[in-house]
């Protein structure tokens with residue numbers, strides 16, 4: 001089974017990309033987490049450019065989501081909301097509507113920020129956007145606040161409660177993704 005990880009940060013040393021790696025280690029061995037690396041290449045959404053076959057970066061994003069059984073999004077918070085690059089990717093992924101690659105796809109959301117509240121607003125907004133798009137949004141959040149001090153040298157979360165929430169969230173995501181994959185194969 002394959003989960004696509006999308007980090008909402010372009011930063012080389014991103015806490016959110018680190019959080020995706022921690023999530024990969026919390027998944028069962030038979031579940032592969034592939035981190036999408038094309039956020040920077042996506043053009044700003046423009047309906048005039050949303051044509052067939054379309055921009056190669058957009059085709060790659062939509063195909064990566066279509067090929068995955070589930071999606072895990074780790075978002076920072078910028079000015080109380082979703083980083084523009086992540087919202088832009090979700091806008092591209094939402095088309096064609098209905099019938100986009102995110103339609104019915106199990107998606108879980110978590111997030112890290114250097115502030116106290118761990119990108120809680122951004123996570124809530126990503127879940128709202130995913131609901132509008134028609135994804136199968138997993139209940140639950142994982143706000144990692146003060147992210148500068150949240151990980152050990154091996155990229156694991158230092159806080160044991162946060163590790164448990166992470167494991168629970170990705171387990172539910174994998175179960176939901178597995179059920180959908182089984183139904184599609186039947």
Ligand SMILES: Cc1cc2nc3c(=O)[nH]c(=O)nc-3n(C[C@H](O)[C@H](O)[C@H](O)COP(=O)(O)O)c2cc1C
Pocket residue numbers: 009010011013014015016017076077078079080081112113114115116117118119147
């Ligand atoms: C433009 C900008 C706005 C930010 N706004 C918020 C914010 O509203 N809330 C918050 O918790 N952190 C905010 N931050 C801090 C980011 O959450 C922090 O830089 C985080 O580490 C970015 O994620 P990354 O480590 O994955 O790159 C902001 C950072 C920037 C650059």
